[in-house]
Amino acid sequence: MKLPSFVLLLHGPIWSFVHLVEEVDARPDPLVSSLSVPLSSPSPAPLTPIPPNLSSMVAFSPGSQEGSENHHQMDPNKKLLIALIVASTALGAIILSLTCLWIYQRRNSLKSHNENPYNSGSKYNSSRMRSNKRAVSLMDYKSLETATENFQESNILGEGGFGCVYKARLDDNVDVAVKRLDGGSQDSIKEFETEVDLLSKIQHPNVTSLLGYSIHSKTRLLVYELMQNGSLETQLHGPSHGSALNWHLRMKIALDTARGLEYLHEHCNPPVIHRDLKSSNILLDSNFNAKLSDFGLAVTNGSQYKKNIKLSGTLGYVAPEYLLDGKLTDKSDVYAFGVVLLELLLGRKHVEKLAPAQCQSIVTWAMPQLTDRLKLPDIVDHVIRNTMDLKHLYQVAAVAVLCVQPEPSYRPLIADVLHSLVPLVPVELGGTLRVPQPEFPVDDTTVPSSC
Template sequence: MRMGASRLLLFLFCAMLTHLVKLAFAQQDPYVFHDCSNTGNVSRNSAYSKNVDTLLTTISSYTNIDYGFYNFSEGENSDRVNAIALCRVDLTPTDCQSCVKMCAFELLFRCPNQKEGIMWYMNCTVRYSNNSIFGVMQFKPVRQLSTDVKVTDPSGTFNQVRETLLDRLRSEAAASTSTLRKFATGRANSLYFDIYALLQCTPDLNQQECSDCLNQSIAKVSTCCDSSPGVRVLTPSCNVRYESYHFYRSTLEAPPPSSSTLPLPAKGKGSNSSRTIIIIVAAVVSAVLIFCICTCIYLRMRKQRKKVEMDEINSGAESLQFDFSMIRVATNNFSDVNKLGQGGFGTVYKGKFPNGQEIAVKRLSRSSEQGDQEFKNEILLVVKLQHRNLVRLLGFCFEGNERLLVYEFMPNASLDHFIFDPSKRLHLDWTIRYKIIVGIARGLQYLHEDSQFRIIHRDLKTSNVLLDEEMNPKISDFGMARLFTLDQSQANTRRIVGTYGYMAPEYAMHGHFSVKSDVFSYGVLILEMVCGQKNNYFQDGENTENLLSHAWKNWREGIASNLIDSTLRVGSTIEIMRCIHIGLLCVQENIAERPTMASVLLMLNSYSMALPVPSRPAFLMHNIVESDMLSDRSFQASQNEASMTDPYPR
């Protein structure tokens, strides 16, 4: 059966359109929207706030629930908190629990002091309130998500088919007699492409309440996003979604009714060669135009996505935003004279505000996609962290293509500028080195255990430890840090970031990271502080070994004192030897045997505490890492150099 040229062109256009829609949504983060109610705030130490923390951090732990709907409460009277979570109906119990856990934890992060809050992820929703919310239909707050692409449809058949499909599924979802799930899925054929839809209510609603919620959501589609090939309408009690591609599991799908299929245009009764040539030429020209249009649409969607992310940052930290003109004046228009350093994600400049305050400004590269993520990560994480051993983020700027991070200025540069420089190392006597070792440990313990979040730094190294005017250490560069739930012990990633010599082998080779990954990096840093040399490869007699293997060999042979930097003429030998011991405990190959940072601080501060005997360190060879880089895992590392820019002076 021969397909006409016009229908072929239409088919190609719709295929490209569908691909763009899928690509646009596939690149989005799990987070979609959140809303922190303005009905009132509570202090972080209040009973209500503690009940919110308890409820949201444990909401998905009840494994007997396998149908994707959670409903729990915590506390009594005015301190009572009610919470509801709903997963998309086709999620497995494991995927649902994982989505709810991360969604709930991010809700804690974004709404730390509010009495009510709601978070929508791609596949689940979590909300909490001081009011009764079980069995109560709530349409607001409402959010919608759609692409910038529009279906050109003069005949109106696309909207007609969509409305018919959504209305049919609304009736099916509301009429569901199941006490566990209220949903309906289906597809319909339009002239352009198939439309796939999923409508879902929280199962605590009755038929009328579910129908009303879905009715209002469907009406929202017509007012906000008409002629869009993909739309999501999200409310506390129900959600509506349709796409031009199959986004839910096939087992949920019902066959489309025949009435939804519109007849295709009838074929012409004849054609001649001239008409055929005209059609072919028109098709080729149209295909080129469509390609150009689709490229513009794709770039516009990417720009819109970045705008949504930055709007999210602006709304969460508005008081920290600086004007670009103010920073430009402070850095003398980013003069090379004020340039402090440069890394993979941008350049750092020294600046001074009119009040005399000195600052360090990281100007992220405009071409770095990872720079976007680093920018967002640093703002959302560092702004919530306050500790004397963490570098302080003063603010940020996002104007046009400019992305700037403004830090407190650290006059004594980064630790690697001292410890690895033969002349500057003379200024680091043992008293100062020990203060730095203890200060870094305190900063890491705060990140791992004492802050309201559990943060894994993932790139701890000497160049990411900055020194203030009194040589106090401050951990910097949280662009690669990862947020953990309070009860989470380990995570996996396919994108490895870090620096040779500091990465724990389980992370470099398999993508497994945890607090013990940071402990490994800290152990390497301790040994570098004691020895005054990098953990790279050097010749020791007939053997080529790194600092860890060298330290282990000397320890086993009872000559660990040979490791001590020759410039340390004055200092407690017992204290130095104890630090070597602790460093070897931190870099042990067995992850479970590595101490926590709380234990490390106890070892550093209590000389009467007996230390366990360290086992074999993890000797991470370069060829192992490099072979892993050739696999399908994304890898980003540097040869023991700064992988990011540092706010330090020359």
């Protein structure tokens, strides 16, 4: 690496000064040499023998003789002081040069970051996107096209705002999900770049993994790990209507989702607001482990107050203060989480149509009944009704009520929600609840009769 000129200038005097000190140390002491010449004095006196260690206590400057006895020997304290001054000056110069070198490298690093084509919006066309943790690979478009059977309709797993998600099998027989974003709109490009940028930095068991991406003309592809059980929305509101999700599995999904959000809010640097949390963006693997997906609308600095950010999200999950005033904080994600928790609890959609031009949100419908302990058991999803401890049901309802409070300051932090849910999930599913094993009835025919 080529060093800047000012660093070289600083290094030059330092090493010259060090060589000068070495030369002075090797030079014979003029004071010691002059002692071999008789000195004239008003009252001659015999010369005092010179201590053998005097020559090692020589000053760094030869000085000048003026024929006075005061200059025959240099004060050791003075020599020590000079040595300390020289050492301090050299050390200070070294520290200054290292500081300048660090500043230079820092400026070069920032400059290279700003010149990175990825930061230039739609002009980005790099072969790899790197982050502090890992790199997301550029994948061959033709190979992905073949893996999806030319994006055959029968391979569609779901649909999003800018395209569809397809099931695909790669050459090494690995099944993946491929999201196809069509069109070159600024919003589409921005979401693609945000998704790749964030997911290349984020690694967490409850956040979906991005395996690669591809750019072909105006089409952009994102390749993810395949989640075999689809989305939470499909499980709850699809053909099965939640029949595969018992009470404990639903609490596990809620806990996994809370863990993913807690990672984004508390452990990412800078913090991240998902901004589009909903049941269709919570994916489930073969063991019903839940993972957050679709980070195209996410924004950083999640713990800081945000205002005047373009309104985005899904009606029914968007927090009131963001919808009405454009105020966005991490509490906006907490509100959306509360809506998802109500879906898990009640089995209803986030918004339901009452009439062709009239809709009702799950929050509006449920709030009057959630705090009534007599009504609450009757509005629970019929699939799980009467299958849970009522104390646990009341606790989950209380958490949901707090999360969907209109005033954001009344909502808990997602970390507090997480701590409230952990005791409700069995140990084998990632919580701390110890479920008693059912007692099997004793078969009387196997018990020997007494005489």
